[in-house]
Amino acid sequence: MKGGFSIKEVAKLTGLSEHTLRFYEKQQLIKNISRDENGYRIYSDFDIEWIHFLIKVKNTGMPLNELQKYSELMAQGNPTLPEREKMLLQHRKRVENEISDLEITLTKIDEKLDRYHHLMQELNLL
Structure with a gap:
């Protein structure tokens, strides 16, 4: 497609479904998507970069209302x-806190696994 990407191409590039892309547009997360003479969406390189950014911050737990405001x-x-x-x-701080909490949880899981390993050795289950 000359001058941009179709919604199908953007879905492949971003891993989002066409339905999700339309939903993001409806929710005002993606704005000002160009249209061709037939009314089909034409996404720019900037739009694709923006969608990738949205995916990342959404995956780190940024709420929809904050994504909309941003x-x-x-x-x-x-x-x-x-x-x-x-x-x-502010979001970065929340992500840092979540990472810290996950590291603590991971340590607890490792401690429990070590305990299981030692118990299984004692019981000759290994």
Whole structure:
């Protein structure tokens, strides 16, 4: 497709379904998607980068309302950089805390596995 990507191509590039891409657009997470003369969506390289970013922050637990707010700020351009930075710094802190909690949990799991291993050795179950 000249000058952009079809929704089918973007679905393949991002791993999202066409339905999800339409949902993201309806939820105002993806904005200003161009249309061709037949009304079909035409995604730009920027749109694809943006979708990849959305996937990443969504996968780290950013709530839908925050994703929508961030998307709206993005659409407003550079004057919103300080507010976007603040949002990402807050989200980064939440992700850091979650990683810390997961590391603690992983340590507890490892301790339990070590205990099982020693018990199985004592019981000749290995």
